[in-house]
Amino acid sequence: MPCEKFIANLRRNRFQAVYFAAAAAAADYLASRVRGKTVGFGDSHTLLEMGLVERLRERNVVYDPTPLSGAEFKAAADRAMTADVFMLSVNAAAETGELVNIDSSGNRVAGSLWGHEKVYFVFSANKIEPTLEAAIFRARNTAAVINASRFGFKTPCAARGDRCYDCSSPDRICNTLVVYMKKEKSMDMEAVIVGEKLGY
Template sequence: MDEFVQAHMSIVVSATVEALRKHGFGAEFFATRDDAVRFIMEHAADCQTVGIAGTHSARALGIVPLLEQAGKKVYDHWKLKLGTPEELECRKMQSQADLFISSTNALTMTGEIVNREGAGNRTNAMTFGPRKTIIVAGTNKIVPNIDAAIARLENVAGPVRAMSLKRKTPCVKAGRCMDCDSPERICRITSIIHRQPMFSKITVAILNEHLGY
């Protein structure tokens, strides 16, 4: 990476970590994937059950097989057929797990965590239920403030996610949100976590790379 791009990113990451901590969240920056994996496994050590959201970022670390090898019961709905009773039950169990692992759609430099989704299992489990939540995010998820976070949801995360799911929504062709009324609309819930939730401990693990969308 260009030295000035690196210097700028360093300032952005430091400001984000500081703002998140000021809002009561745990926040750590990891230079390598190995360091992040070690951190997650340390957090999982005293947990019997782990819920994993539909996240590319956390899965990119290979965390699911590692947790299973460590004897954890992992609730991973991606292993089940969408919409079946087993898949829905798995999503529910994520909210009751000891640890929940997720990515996020946006992190703000002012210290908020912003997400938009269709089902709500991720936003629910992030804020209430599990004793602790780890949010894995690449530096590409960092934006200046809440307005920029919403713009990111509409211009990047939503259209790319719809594309990956092969949805027939207008954003797939337009490249930006058209606030559609499609039955295939994936954007049904927006969550802004302003401060550490009262009964769940969120820690954000920021990775030194471009990860997920």
């Protein structure tokens, strides 16, 4: 099985974990598992590429702040924080069984840490690094750089496109770094790993 060692280490860290070669199969799995729920989304290009917001709206009430701004963003993010289920991706993962996320506003990582029946981390296998140190490096120097450029932020990493400069720009995207070392005691957490390359 692909990612066998990684999945074993995730399970050792009390996360549930499944692997799908194709994004469509992963989307089918999630649609079959999440029905009749309120679902909150964290900003994720991976989930967007998979069409999960639209797919889950068919049988659930979905709160997705991603396309919104200002008061509308805050209202949707607040609802997402109290949803039955929360879905997001990760910026990186370590083969040793840890997940890593960086956040700018905090709603995405905050929503993943408390208050839901279940949290799903949906991400592609290309985000897996051999060690936690390498995963944090990837989150800061690959994922955050691409995201800062995607949003047009005025940061050195977006301007140069090569690495994190640990800047103090008001547009800085890496304000919060979260390492999920083990599953939270208060809720279920599942990693859904996809063989196809998705997101950043």
